[in-house]
Amino acid sequence: MLLRALSHAAGGRMKATITSTTEVVEIIDIKGNKALARAWEGVTEAGVPFTAYITQVQVRRNANTSVFEAELTEHKAPDAETLRAIGLRFVV
Secondary structure, X not given: OEEEEEEOOOOOOEXXXXXXXXXXXXEEOOOOOEEEEEEEEEEEOOOXXXXXXXXXXXXXXXXXXXXXXXXXXXXXXXXXXXXXXXXXXXXX
């Protein structure tokens, strides 16, 4: 599944596209709380690649979720860079 995301960082606007991978990892926050997260491969509109660890996805209440739910089950194998990033992930 591909998702496009918008972020308002430093007063600007960042656009990114993310693709779900088959990798699910355990992440730990600064308080020691653990959660499972799926690794997603992303690239900004400017072409900067990144890895995102997504623990939850929420669809708006009145939206038709059938297509979203079907696409959410689609995953690709992670590329080598994503696997390296997973090994180097940091506490959030």
